[in-house]
Amino acid sequence: MLIDIIAGARPNFMKIAPIIAAIEKAKIDGKNINFRLIHTGQHYDKKMSGDFFEQLGIPEPHVNLEAGGGSQSEQTAAIMIRFEKELLENPVDLVLVVGDVTSTMACAIVAQKLHVRVAHVEAGIRSNDWSMPEEINRLVTDSITNYFFTTSVSANENLKKSGVEDSRVFFVGNTMIDTLLRQMGRFKMPEVWHTLNLKEKEYIIMTLHRPANVDQEFQLRDLIETIVKSSNGLSIVFPVHPRTEKMLKSIGINYPNLHLIEPLGYLEFNYLVKNAKAVVTDSGGITEETTVMGIPCMTLRDNTERPETISVGTNELLGTNPSAIPGAFKKLLNNEWKKGRIPELWDGKTSDRIVDVLLRLNEKNG
Known part of the structure; x- marks a missing residue:
């Protein structure tokens, strides 16, 4: 065959x-x-x-x-x-x-x-x-x-x-989880861990790339500003997707705790996820990985094709309106986020x- x-x-x-x-x-x-x-x-x-x-x-x-x-x-x-x-x-x-x-x-x-x-x-x-x-x-x-x-x-x-x-x-x-479990012991500390002086559970990972979030200047600015203001000063590490980079340059956002970095390899990125306080994302796959690693995840989308990450896992669907972000961060910073379990198979x-x-x-x- x-x-x-x-x-x-x-x-x-x-x-x-x-x-x-x-x-x-x-x-x-x-x-x-x-x-x-x-x-x-x-x-x-x-x-x-x-x-x-x-x-x-x-x-x-x-x-x-x-x-x-x-x-x-x-x-x-x-x-x-x-x-x-x-x-x-x-x-x-x-x-x-x-x-x-x-x-x-x-x-x-x-x-x-x-x-x-x-x-x-x-x-x-x-x-x-x-x-x-x-x-x-x-x-x-x-x-x-x-x-x-x-x-x-x-x-x-x-x-x-x-x-x-x-x-x-x-x-x-889920074959993505096959890869995650197989590679977890090989996760690699990226250089930014040292350059940004990151500490375990004291930073946020953020990824944004979907058109609804990054193609309109006002929407991207509002999301990022709300996340930064809700973060209580925690470092926010933002590996920037090529699609998002163009828009970020035009709006010129600059905060001392917001760190824009280049996309990372699989082993380096997941090292940061595994040690993060939480992840803010509009990706589908990352919500699966955070569920298995037990990391709180906030998804900035109005829907998800992976409902098990919410019903079973650590993910919460916040939508694309920034108004839901402060409440989610309050729950996170008060250590009230749900624990979650690993989905079947x-x-x-x-x-x-x-x-x-x-x-x-x-x-x-x-």
Whole structure:
């Protein structure tokens, strides 16, 4: 069984690393499974891509489609054209896509049009917010997927509501957590720990990149000013996404306890998360990592596709209105934040379960 594993953007890399390791392990055990790693090139900045391959032990891609840059439509078109050519020249038994980035949707469409089965890892999650490009990617991908690997009970329910048969849904857990648990002992103290004189549980990590928060000058300024004023002087460490950097330069925000730094590698960033007082973010994946590490998390979004991080974990959905921020910080600083638990099957064994299912499916399909 030969599988194309698709990766194109930073959120994908944490999800594919343990799957590749599980396939390599199955190969050593004599199982009939192999893979090609296809990097679409959607993220082509070294900090957003290359460092993750090195740190997570991901092998060099067999193919790099080099489809980065341009608008989402231009990226989608470039990925589809280049992946179609690649798949025609080098056929496989199955295309495995992960997450909800442009590459996920584009490669799933190409595979189905060439009559190649598609498996979607992290299938079924929904924000029900069609203004998010990721939500469109999820809906399109899941509408043409053959096999659905899910992270949560709510994802299973979403798929059932959309008419997917139970026989095609496999509740396996979360591959991002496989990576987190595997790498936790290797987390690396970044240089900023010393330069900013950080101390355990005495600083906040912040990440912002979603258009609703960073594309409008007044919104970004209001959010940051409210966070700074609510922080009681705690250092706020803000690794700046390229999208956000442009806007920050134009509004010229400057506070003594707000520290803008370049994006960090996986091991360095998660070292800071693990030792933080709390995280303020609009990312989905970070809410999963904070839940497993037991770190309070404030999500500046009006919705989430990961409700288990709220109902079970340490995350709270504050919305995009800055008015909710002071109350959340008050609760945090009074040590009244909920403790949270780890969601079902987030145990570090998800990738092994995925490979077991793929092997069974291959035997069944001959």
